[in-house]
């Protein structure tokens with residue numbers, strides 16, 4: 001019999017995860033799966049559960065939670081030869097990865113997607129020795145966003161969350177960054193560096209419009225001047241998806257990037273606090289199969 005593991009974070013989103021578990025179990029049983037449910041209680045439980053699903057040759061892992069839980073879950077695939085298919089039921093605030101894969105953001109609709117036969121084989125990002133699914137950001141704006149509490153994120157939603165992050169910016173708004181990609185080096189003051197795997201970053205679905213989940217590339221933005229983030233121009237650029245064309249933004253794609261600074265600089269990985277600089281970024285092309293809706297929306 002096929003084996004499925006449900007990994008659920010009961011604290012995600014509006015704390016309504018447990019009520020969705022029964023529906024997920026039911027639809028998986030209808031698909032012929034034997035189902036095991038693992039509830040997370042603390043940080044990194046999702047990684048441990050997913051690693052055991054790989055080692056025990058499960059066919060499917062379903063992650064029920066926000067982007068943080070998804071990030072921890074996919075890290076369980078690291079260095080594993082057998083990698084189960086992945087189902088995603090988004091319950092967080094931003095749910096960037098579900099947006100990028102066009103998985104419905106309404107949990108009951110996302111649950112129906114688990115009956116789909118359509119799979120997408122997606123890239124994984126590598127940050128030092130961990131994996132990421134969506135985005136790495138470094139710089140003072142990334143630090144400010146990390147300081148917005150999870151409760152405020154839920155309350156505010158994506159756009160207000162960015163505005164709150166901007167308000168939190170204090171002191172020096174830029175750091176000296178050295179960004180080395182595929183043999184080219186950029187050095188300068190910057191409030192924000194972003195490397196994205198998908199077209200959805202911070203709930204903005206058009207930040208990197210040409211980023212595809214399976215193109216084998218890191219889509220990178222160096223923001224050269226913070227003031228642009230405070231202007232209408234940038235809001236419009238974000239909404240119209242042409243941030244990369246802004247005169248104060250450098251855009252490039254790469255497969256290997258290193259980012260360092262002479263100052264202490266924190267990072268944000270898939271929406272959670274990451275390791276401080278220096279960091280090494282890479283990409284593992286077409287690494288995991290994710291269940292997506294039968295028909296692209």
Ligand SMILES: Nc1ncnc2c1ncn2[C@@H]1O[C@H](COP(=O)(O)OP(=O)(O)OP(=O)(O)O)[C@@H](O)[C@H]1O
Pocket residue numbers: 009010011012013014040041042043044045065066067068069070072091092093094095150153154271272
């Ligand atoms: N039982 C638990 N209680 C509290 N925190 C938990 C529990 N299990 C896991 N966690 C931690 O909760 C963190 C946040 O989870 P997640 O991102 O899924 O929810 P969220 O904060 O509601 O979503 P978002 O990040 O989209 O706002 C995870 O990184 C994980 O370490």
